[in-house]
Amino acid sequence: MSRSFLPALLLAFPAALPVWAQAPASPDTIRAIRLPEATVVGYGQYLPLRRTAAAIGVADAGTLDRFGPTSLTAAVNTLPGVRLEERATASYRLSVRGSTLRSPFGVRNVKVYYQDIPFTEASGSTPLNLLDPANIGRIEIIKGPAASTYGAGTGGAVLLSGPRPEVGEKRDQVGLTVGSFGLRRYVAAAGSRTATEELSARYVRQTLDGYREQSALRRDVLTVDGLFTPAENRTVAAHLLYTDLNYQLPGGLTRAQFAQNPRQARPGTATAPGTVAQRASYRSRTALLGLTHDYRIKPRLTNKTTLYATGTTIRTPFLVDFERNTVVGGGGRTAFSYQAALAGRVLRLTAGAELQASFESSRNYQNRAGTPGALRYDDEISTLTGFGFGQADWELPAGWLVTVGASYNRLRYDIRRLSDALNTPAQLYDLSRDFRPQVSPRLAVLKELTPLVSAYASVGTGFSPPTEEEIRPSNGSLNTDLEAERGTNYEAGLRGALLGNRITFDVAAFDFRLRQTIVSRSNDQGTQLFYNSGATRQQGVEAAVSAWLLPAADSVGPLGMRIWASYAYNRFRFQSYQPGTDDFSGNQLTGTAPHTLSAGLDLSSRLGFYLHPTLSHQARLPLNDANTEYAPGYWTFAARAGWRRLLVRRLEVDVHAGLDNATDRRYSLGNDLNAFGGRYFQPAPGRSFYAGILLGWRWDK
Numbered sequence: 001m002s003r004s005f006l007p008a009l010l011l012a013f014p015a016a017l018p019v020w021a022q023a024p025a026s027p028d029t030i031r032a033i034r035l036p037e038a039t040v041v042g043y044g045q046y047l048p049l050r051r052t053a054a055a056i057g058v059a060d061a062g063t064l065d066r067f068g069p070t071s072l073t074a075a076v077n078t079l080p081g082v083r084l085e086e087r088a089t090a091s092y093r094l095s096v097r098g099s100t101l102r103s104p105f106g107v108r109n110v111k112v113y114y115q116d117i118p119f120t121e122a123s124g125s126t127p128l129n130l131l132d133p134a135n136i137g138r139i140e141i142i143k144g145p146a147a148s149t150y151g152a153g154t155g156g157a158v159l160l161s162g163p164r165p166e167v168g169e170k171r172d173q174v175g176l177t178v179g180s181f182g183l184r185r186y187v188a189a190a191g192s193r194t195a196t197e198e199l200s201a202r203y204v205r206q207t208l209d210g211y212r213e214q215s216a217l218r219r220d221v222l223t224v225d226g227l228f229t230p231a232e233n234r235t236v237a238a239h240l241l242y243t244d245l246n247y248q249l250p251g252g253l254t255r256a257q258f259a260q261n262p263r264q265a266r267p268g269t270a271t272a273p274g275t276v277a278q279r280a281s282y283r284s285r286t287a288l289l290g291l292t293h294d295y296r297i298k299p300r301l302t303n304k305t306t307l308y309a310t311g312t313t314i315r316t317p318f319l320v321d322f323e324r325n326t327v328v329g330g331g332g333r334t335a336f337s338y339q340a341a342l343a344g345r346v347l348r349l350t351a352g353a354e355l356q357a358s359f360e361s362s363r364n365y366q367n368r369a370g371t372p373g374a375l376r377y378d379d380e381i382s383t384l385t386g387f388g389f390g391q392a393d394w395e396l397p398a399g400w401l402v403t404v405g406a407s408y409n410r411l412r413y414d415i416r417r418l419s420d421a422l423n424t425p426a427q428l429y430d431l432s433r434d435f436r437p438q439v440s441p442r443l444a445v446l447k448e449l450t451p452l453v454s455a456y457a458s459v460g461t462g463f464s465p466p467t468e469e470e471i472r473p474s475n476g477s478l479n480t481d482l483e484a485e486r487g488t489n490y491e492a493g494l495r496g497a498l499l500g501n502r503i504t505f506d507v508a509a510f511d512f513r514l515r516q517t518i519v520s521r522s523n524d525q526g527t528q529l530f531y532n533s534g535a536t537r538q539q540g541v542e543a544a545v546s547a548w549l550l551p552a553a554d555s556v557g558p559l560g561m562r563i564w565a566s567y568a569y570n571r572f573r574f575q576s577y578q579p580g581t582d583d584f585s586g587n588q589l590t591g592t593a594p595h596t597l598s599a600g601l602d603l604s605s606r607l608g609f610y611l612h613p614t615l616s617h618q619a620r621l622p623l624n625d626a627n628t629e630y631a632p633g634y635w636t637f638a639a640r641a642g643w644r645r646l647l648v649r650r651l652e653v654d655v656h657a658g659l660d661n662a663t664d665r666r667y668s669l670g671n672d673l674n675a676f677g678g679r680y681f682q683p684a685p686g687r688s689f690y691a692g693i694l695l696g697w698r699w700d701k
Contacts, residue, residue, distance in 0.1 A: 040140055041159050043149045043405065043442075044335060044350050045393055050496055053403055053444035053456035055508040055542065057082055059139040061163065066602065066612035066640060068658045068690050069177055070185060070206060072133050073669075074638065077616065078598045080542035080568040081143050081508075085670035087682040089210055089217040090247045091282070092128045093670050096143050097512060098538050098572045098592045099155030109464050109485075110155040111146065115162055115225065115239045117290035117308045122329055122356035122383040124152070124467030127312075130243040130286050132204045132221040134187055137163030143542075144489040144510060145462025147440035148405035151354055151387040154462035154487045154514060162225055162239075165193040165200060170699040171652075179690030182209025182216075187694070198227040210248065211685035214265035214276050217247040233296040241288040249280040249318065252672040252679035255629075262666055262683035272319060279370025283315040305334040321376070321474050322367040329358030331386075348393040350405075355386040364474065377476045378419035381468055385411040399448030403458075406441040410434075411465045411484075415472060422476045433471065435484050438463035453496030462487045466518065470530040483532050487514035503547045512538040517577075519590065519625060521674040533625070534576035536589055542568045559606075565599035577625065587627045591673045595619040595633075608645035614638045623671055623680040631680065634667040636660075652696035660688045 038060070042052040049056060057079030067074040076084040076094075083095040092107065099109040107126035112119040120126040138161045142150075146157040165171055170192035177185040184207045191200030201224045208217040224240040251266025251274070268274035290308035297303060309330040316323040335352030360381040366373030391405030413433045420426040442460035449455055465484035472478055493508035519533045543566065550561040572589035588594075600614040620633040642656030661684070669684035 042142070043146070043391060043403070044337075045348065045403075049506075050452070050454050051401060051446065051448070053401060053446035053458055055081070055143040055491060055493055055510070057141045057143065057544075059141075061137050064133065064136065064139075066600070067614070067638070068179075068640065068660065069133055069175075069187075069692065070179075070183065070208075070690070072131075072136065072139075074614065074616075074660075075133075076139065076141075077596075078564075078566055078600075078614075079141060080544055080566040080596070080598075081540065081570075082141055083596065083618075086684075087670035087672070088247060088249050089208055089215050090129045090219060090245065091249070091670075094126075094128065094155075094158070095591075096141065096155040097510070097540065098536075098570065098589055108467055108470075109153055110158060111150045111153040112158045112160065113150075114160045114241070114288075115290060116237070116292050116304075116306050116333075117239060117288065118306075118331060118333060118354065118356055119160070119288075120153075121327075122331065122358040122385050123360075123381075123469070124385075124465065125469060127284075127286065129219075129245060129247075130221070130241070130284075130288075131160070132206065132219065134189070134202060134204045135162055135221060135223050135241075136160055143508075144491060144512065145440065145442075145460045145487060147387075147409065147438075147462045148407050148442035148460060149350075149389050149391060151389075151407060152385070152409050152411065152438075152463050152465055154464045154485055154489075154512075162200075162223065164198065165191040167193055167195060169193055171696050172699075173652075173694060173696040175692060175694035177690055177692030180688035181211050181685065182207070183690060184208075185692070192699075196229040198225075200225050210250075211688075212250040212263050212265060212683060214248045214250040214280065218245075219247070220244040235294045237292040237294075239288075239290045239292075241286070243284070243286045245285075246283045247281065249275055249282060250682075251275040251280060251319075252675055253681045253683065254678045255681065258666075258668070258681040258683060262681075262686075266679065273369075275319065277369060278317060278319055278367050280318045281316070281370070284312055286310065286312040300339045302337045303334065304337075305332065307332040317367045317370045317372075318474075320367060322365040322370075322372040323474065324363045324365070324372065325360060327358055327360045329356065331356035342394060345397070346395040349391070350393075351388075351390040353386065353388040356384075358383045360468070364476065374421065375419060376421050377417060379472065380416045380418065381472065382414040383412070383468060385409075399454075401446040401448075403442070403444040403446075406439060409438045409440065409463050413468060413471060415478065420476075431478065431480070433480065435465045438484070438486070450496070452498070452501070453494070455492070455494045457492045459488070459490050462489065464518075466530065469528075470518065470520075473529055475529075477529075479530060481532075482518065482530055483516045485514055485516050485518055487512055489513075503545070505546075506544045507542070509541045510539065513575075514538065517574075519674070522672065522676045522679075531579070533579065534574065534585075536573065536577075537575045538570070538572040538589065540568060540570040540572070542566075560602070560604045562602040563600070564602070565597070567598075568596045570594050574625070579625070582626065584625050584627075587625060588622050590622050590625050590627075591671060593619045593621040593633070608643050609641075610644065611641045612639060621671075624674050629678065629680060631668055631671050634665050635663075636665055636667070637662040646698075650698045652694075652698065654694040654696075656693075657691040658689070660690075661686060663687070 073084045085093045094107045112126045140159040142157040150157040173189040175187035186205045189202040204221045210216045222242045227237045266275045288310045292306040312327045314325040333354040338349045362379045364376045387407045387409040389407035416430045440461045444458035446456040466482045489512045491510040495506040497504045514536045516532045517536045546564040572592045577584040597617040603611040623629040638660045640658040644654040664687040668681040670682045
């Protein structure tokens with residue numbers, strides 16, 4: 001793309017739309033037609049996807065069920081522009097349009113909500129590994145800066161919701177899955193739903209010996225969700241999540257070690273032990289409680305308020321450190337919505353605020369083969385972050401929709417060092433870091449070209465301050481010079497349906513310009529250090545298409561057949577970056593592949609048999625900022641097949657089996673970027689199998 005391609009496209013876009021459009025008979029006719037997409041939350045508008053002026057990817061229950069039940073990776077990676085990586089078992093890293101650059105582990109620069117609860121911590125990190133796929137019924141990902149509604153983060157926002165029973169249903173379920181590399185998975189769930197109340201509980205236990213040495217997993221997750229309607233104009237929802245998690249960390253390998261034996265853990269050297277000797281692992285226990293009150297104050301005025309509290313204990317032995325962290329946090333979000341008429345057209349106004357606070361006691365010890373040794377340092381970290389936001393949506397004649405929004409963001413860290421054995425004399429301090437306020441506006445315009453096709457254009461800004469782990473890395477230093485990232489995103493898209501909804505499509509082009517880009521490097525002890533690197537320019541095109549070749553099995557005909565595909569092309573470059581004497585300007589953005597592809601076939605029959613084969617591709621990508629080392633591209637093939645049926649009116653059965661990485665392709669999923677000593681590679685599992693059964697009993701229908 002040329003330097004001025006997308007801004008010029010956005011300026012020309014509104015003028016060109018009437019030439020392409022077919023004027024609808026009336027706005028009411030458009031809204032009455034059955035849409036190919038379900039309603040999405042979007043920027044809080046709760047509109048059909050076709051009438052939402054944003055790049056949004058949705059993985060619904062059908063998408064999640066077509067893959068194995070042990071991980072969300074394959075399902076999320078069907079969305080163009082989104083990559084979920086698993087560096088070690090249950091160690092997730094999420095990238096939205098290249099946002100993985102500053103995420104050596106965990107999820108950063110992307111705001112995540114779970115059941116309307118702010119799931120991203122006040123410090124900026126998101127513990128996605130606390131969730132099990134069975135706790136997720138739907139994933140909605142807003143791509144690009146979403147600060148105008150969701151606060152800090154230039155990568156986007158992820159909205160997670162849990163599975164829900166149908167109205168009038170009471171169901172109990174038990175399930176078992178076994179598979180390669182010692183996989184054992186147990187599920188027990190119960191739920192019921194009426195017109196006025198809903199209650200469900202779910203327990204999942206998953207254990208795994210692991211593909212690599214030092215990569216075993218044990219995870220226990222309990223969720224309890226309730227929704228009650230004490231009055232016609234209000235509902236109250238309560239959500240409890242408890243996770244007990246323990247997984248081992250095998251560490252990164254060099255290219256030679258990867259080629260020799262991808263199943264080995266990081267070996268030791270003459271001067272440093274390896275991950276096996278140090279028993280590197282991550283252990284945590286977390287409890288989260290959230291309450292949501294949805295209140296219709298007047299026919300046109302509503303309020304939705306969520307409050308939450310959370311507590312976590314973490315024990316992490318790694319190569320040098322043994323970390324003991326205790327974190328307590330809480331906060332809330334409230335939003336008022338008002339619907340009025342302006343010049344005879346619907347005007348929706350939204351305003352609200354979000355506030356989060358946390359306190360962390362963090363102690364770092366010497367790691368003596370998996371047990372804590374002498375205390376190295378002892379810190380207390382307090383974090384306070386919040387933002388206010390407002391938005392207006394105005395429906396204009398001829399199928400136009402205009403959205404204007406903005407947010408005002410604040411963040412403050414208070415770090416107090418109580419003990420220091422790293423320095424002589426000890427350096428004790430009480431430091432405050434307050435990032436200056438940032439206003440993040442967004443403007444979007446949408447035009448309905450036909451009753452089933454729409455086009456949109458938008459421009460928005462984002463603000464992403466450093467996380468607590470980036471300001472205070474595990475080597476005990478303080479990165480007081482690190483500045484927040486700021487970026488502007490230009491975007492245009494076209495989506496809709498053809499041939500009576502048999503074909504659906506979604507295409508988007510974007511140009512994202514980021515300043516003060518944060519990059520990471522590791523030292524010889526495996527500690528990640530962070531720097532501002534200048535500016536990047538991230539341009540790309542994303543496309544998704546789906547087509548029914550045969551009618552759905554539950555409509556006409558004995559067989560349903562659907563094909564689908566998603567593709568993303570990226571041109572991500574460092575625009576200005578000169579660390580030391582090197583000049584990396586013009587280099588490809590580290591850890592980003594220029595091409596990704598996912599495609600599949602869905603077959604289902606009235607007899608209950610189903611088959612879901614999937615093909616995935618990722619092009620080669622640079623492993624360091626200098627672009628001297630690359631991870632090779634790869635193709636993988638997976639499939640799930642099974643039989644799902646309702647027996648004797650009440651008993652449901654789902655017997656299934658699956659195959660992942662069918663060609664036993666050797667590749668790395670979740671590379672360590674700019675790794676010291678060339679330890680870039682985190683090998684993904686080879687060919688693996690799984691099989692399972694899920695039994696359900698319906699008490700009422």
